[in-house]
Amino acid sequence: MSLEKTIRACGLVAAAGLRSREASAEFPEALRKPTQAAKSNSATNGLKRELGLFSLINIVIANMIGAGVLTLAGFLLVELRHPLLMMALWFVGGLGALCGAICYGQLGAAYPLAGGETAYLSKLFHPLAGFLSGWISFFVGFSAPIAAAALAFVEYLARAFPAILTLGIFTGPGAGSVLKKLYAIAIIVVFTLVHRRGVRFGARVQNGLTLVKIAGIALFVVAGFAFGKGDFGHLFQGPRLEANFIQYKSIGLSFLWIMFAYSGWNASAYIGSEIRTPRKNLPRSLILGTAVVVLFYLALNLLYIYAVPVREVSGTASIGGLAAARLFGRSLEQIVSVFIAFALFSSLSAYIMLGPRVYFSMAHDGYFFRFAAAVHPRYKTPSKSILFQGIIACVMVLAGSFDQLLTYLGFALAIFPILAVLGVFKLRRKGMARKLTGFPLTPIFFILTSVLMLFFSFLERPLEALIAIATLLLGIPPYFFLFRRQENTNR
DSSP: OOOHHHHHHHHHHHHHHHHHHHHHTTSSSSSSSOOHHHHHTTTTTTBOOOOOHHHHHHHHHHHHHSSHHHHHHHHHHHHHHOHHHHHHHHHHHHHHHHHHHHHHHHHHHHHHBBTTTTHHHHTTHHHHHHOOOHHHIIIIIHHHHHHHHHHHHHHHHHHHHHOGOOSSSSSTTTHHHHHHHHHHHHHHHHHHHHHOOOHHHHHHHHHHHHHHHHHHHHHHHHHHHHHHOGGGGGOOOOOOOOHHHHHHHHHHHHHHHHHHHHHGGGGGOOOOOGGGGEEEEEEHHHHHHHHHHHHHHHHHHHHHHHSSOOOOOOOOOOOOHHHHHHHOHHHHHHHHHHHHHHHEEEEHHHHHHHHHHHHHHHHHHTOOOOOOGOTTTTTTTTHHHHHHHHHHHHHHHHHHHHHHHHHHHHHHHHHHHHHHHHHHHHHHHHTOOOOOOOTTTTHHHHHHHHHHHHHHHHHHHHHHHHHHHHHTTTTTIIIIIIIIHHHHHHH
């Protein structure tokens, strides 16, 4: 099915769901029969089931297309020094993301709850596994990517308007860096307040931003190949590939960064408690959203290579602006850079929307700080979780370089999806799984590639990997000393 038809079909589904909900409001509550569909759409843990397939696909796409694909190519080409190898890794990463989405579709259909893998791991393995997954999600999975997306936005905006970094507010060689961080913090604050106002309001903002982003990137890709000044010969530049341990380590680190760019493939699983007919819509949104993004990623990275020779790439974060300058000249570089900067709003918005649902789910079950379970009386959102996440993200803006943040993020985020996908085998033994496409190759491919990626990236960047592991281990004392009592009570 074409993208246009897919979006149109999803729009009809969402519109039909909205009309149905509005029509039901015209009848007294006592006259409505509590059908199974109505029960599945009722509030769960105080949250409303309001999101349809169209919104869910948008959330997945928005969560994936963000700072990763719009910044990584410059770093990847410096690390790998071979464009064709980079494209091969993006393709393998896309297959891995699709395999993960298929497996999470099974898990989400079995447990349509807020929290994603936090809920899956708690039910399939042990509450400690679920707690640590949520702990990593809080400090790494959402807060850090929010910081990275905000910083990437400022990088692109500064490429288009360098004057914003020379306002005279600060002086000295570090003035531009300080201003970048202040701009990033301001953006985080604005979107945190937007999503605090309600999931429906936030979803409308999200849908609009995502559709504009998809249309703009598609236009950039089509125009670049049709009218830009590039050369497909750039694909075959670079030194001869050698099968040695040093190359394997570089591939492992590069694949880690690529899988970070794909990391939103499980996005809609985190809001299972707010999805209409989740057993159908949740798996479909994961697979459709991921498939669309894989195609976009391959096309966009091919365009980068087509536009820019390897020798001109120097680890720049604003690779899209550099590609635009080579394709269309300096006159259009500013326009493309501004668009990409605002396209990052969609990704930032998705992170801020999804993360607090994880903390809410944990706190509701007694495995996180109690304030995170608070639901706003008017907006019906986990408002305190949203605000707390915003504060942590602002703190992270002030710490670390961009590539260090990417490595730390990628390593930490890759650990628990492996365990969650292993849970598919346990789900099948319990008789709770539906037919899984490609089983058992689907989960095996995901697990094998993820484990190899972690191994080689650890060898290449041990410091960032050890910090990620330390972050995980720091979550164990709070679980045992603060939340073990709640676990015993639940039993």
